[in-house]
Amino acid sequence: MARFFKNAFSDYLITPEDSRVTPQGLVLDLRLPWYRSLPLSVVMPTELVVDGQPLSLAGATVEYEGRHFTLAELPEQVSTFWFIQDSVLLHVPTPQPLAAGPHHVLLTLNLYPPYIPMLTHVTRGDAALQAA
Amino acid sequence: MTASATPAAKGFQLGSTLYSFTNEWHERRYGFEDLIAEVARRKLGPGLEIIGFSSIRGFPQVSDDFAARFKDLMAEHGLTPSCLSINADMAIRRGTMMSVDEAVAYHAPQIEAAAKMGFPAIRCQFAAPVEVIIRLLPLLEKHGIKIGPEVHAPLNPSSPPVMAWREAYAKANSPLLGFVPDFGCCASTLPATYIANLRRQELPEDLIQLALEVWQLPRDAGWKRQEFARRVEPLKADPADVSALSVMFNILSPGTAEMWKDIMPQVIHVHGKFYDFDAEGNEASIDYASILPVFHDGGFTGFMSSEWEGHLYMRGVDAFDMVAQHQALARRIIARHTGQAA
Numbered sequence: 001m002a003r004f005f006k007n008a009f010s011d012y013l014i015t016p017e018d019s020r021v022t023p024q025g026l027v028l029d030l031r032l033p034w035y036r037s038l039p040l041s042v043v044m045p046t047e048l049v050v051d052g053q054p055l056s057l058a059g060a061t062v063e064y065e066g067r068h069f070t071l072a073e074l075p076e077q078v079s080t081f082w083f084i085q086d087s088v089l090l091h092v093p094t095p096q097p098l099a100a101g102p103h104h105v106l107l108t109l110n111l112y113p114p115y116i117p118m119l120t121h122v123t124r125g126d127a128a129l130q131a132a
Numbered sequence: 133m134t135a136s137a138t139p140a141a142k143g144f145q146l147g148s149t150l151y152s153f154t155n156e157w158h159e160r161r162y163g164f165e166d167l168i169a170e171v172a173r174r175k176l177g178p179g180l181e182i183i184g185f186s187s188i189r190g191f192p193q194v195s196d197d198f199a200a201r202f203k204d205l206m207a208e209h210g211l212t213p214s215c216l217s218i219n220a221d222m223a224i225r226r227g228t229m230m231s232v233d234e235a236v237a238y239h240a241p242q243i244e245a246a247a248k249m250g251f252p253a254i255r256c257q258f259a260a261p262v263e264v265i266i267r268l269l270p271l272l273e274k275h276g277i278k279i280g281p282e283v284h285a286p287l288n289p290s291s292p293p294v295m296a297w298r299e300a301y302a303k304a305n306s307p308l309l310g311f312v313p314d315f316g317c318c319a320s321t322l323p324a325t326y327i328a329n330l331r332r333q334e335l336p337e338d339l340i341q342l343a344l345e346v347w348q349l350p351r352d353a354g355w356k357r358q359e360f361a362r363r364v365e366p367l368k369a370d371p372a373d374v375s376a377l378s379v380m381f382n383i384l385s386p387g388t389a390e391m392w393k394d395i396m397p398q399v400i401h402v403h404g405k406f407y408d409f410d411a412e413g414n415e416a417s418i419d420y421a422s423i424l425p426v427f428h429d430g431g432f433t434g435f436m437s438s439e440w441e442g443h444l445y446m447r448g449v450d451a452f453d454m455v456a457q458h459q460a461l462a463r464r465i466i467a468r469h470t471g472q473a474a
Contacts, residue, residue, distance in 0.1 A: 123375065
């Protein structure tokens with residue numbers, strides 16, 4: 001079990017109360033683990049583990065201000081700033097609906113703070129979610 | 133005494149940066165106006181510094197209405213805009229760096245935002261080459277705004293990047309060009325509570341020890357991060373653990389009070405960085421009693437923002453109380469130094 005808190009600016013990376021399990025997959029409410037708004041170009045979810053098993057992020061999208069971005073599109077989003085008091089939603093499809101009951105999700109997110117060239121800040125958070 | 137209306141002493145003035153309240157802000161316990169109101173209510177002014185990209189949605193675009201409302205708030209609460217912190221996002225496209233032209237274009241609207249909101253000073257960053265700021269001098273002159281990069285741990289006034297700016301400044305010879313000292317580079321050690329928290333987070337002890345060894349080395353943060361990564365490589369460390377520990381290289385570094393004398397006439401604003409206090413109310417790892425008299429005697433008359441960064445690792449602590457303690461400490465030191473009553 002990974003330690004819950006590696007996220008220096010909030011006790012959440014994933015906000016459990018605002019995240020949900022749907023028939024299509026997971027919708028994770030993420031809070032920005034940094035002290036200032038960052039462009040989506042420097043944000044990248046890199047790894048998701050559900051109930052101890054890796055779940056591919058290949059079909060994942062990030063939703064912000066009503067727009068959806070594939071992960072491949074994120075590095076181009078140099079003028080879409082993730083405001084520090086907003087969440088983004090990470091949508092991750094599951095091959096089949098998750099079974100009813102509790103599920104544990106563990107997400108790794110990389111940040112590349114644009115004013116600290118060469119820095120990769122790796123942060124991780126987990127949450128217990130309930131599938132209906 | 134009424135803190136919001138009275139300077140610390142003849143000399144520099146006190147204030148707050150909203151960065152001190154990062155947790156309150158991040159956890160959505162305050163909106164922008166509430167947070168400013170609380171700073172005023174707790175008498176933590178009169179100076180108010182903000183980070184544009186932290187506090188302002190849509191920054192660097194600032195609407196006329198927003199700017200007007202901000203000025204009204206300052207007047208209503210008896211606060212004074214002291215400094216706007218802006219960012220040199222040179223690596224906004226991962227893997228490439230902005231050109232000087234692009235960086236000039238990136239900084240200009242941030243300077244315009246400062247002008248619109250009434251800030252007399254701007255904190256910029258060393259990530260952009262000094263040429264960018266020199267090219268923006270006409271815009272700064274148009275608005276009469278001072279600018280300076282933050283001399284932040286692990287830099288000091290004679291580090292190579294700072295020397296490059298000092299040389300360029302000598303050629304440009306403008307009173308608007310300066311520096312923003314951050315007292316995190318005058319640390320004697322890392323705060324004991326910071327190290328204790330690393331252990332509480334259950335970071336591996338061997339990694340903690342390696343990080344503390346690298347922290348002591350008199351090198352810049354980038355070098356320290358790489359050196360730490362090199363030393364932990366054989367240990368197959370979790371990258372999230374390496375990131376968590378590497379934060380220490382950027383927050384505090386060893387330095388003396390006297391080193392600031394080299395650039396004192398160019399100091400435009402100060403970040404009074406602090407983390408924690410000892411039982412006597414002194415900062416636990418930064419010797420304010422030796423630093424503040426240097427600034428007072430050096431003729432610095434701008435603002436020192438109380439900049440609490442203990443929010444990185446402390447929970448359940450009232451940031452407003454921490455800032456109040458910091459300002460009380462500053463008043464005690466200056467009063468003792470000048471022989472006046474606190």
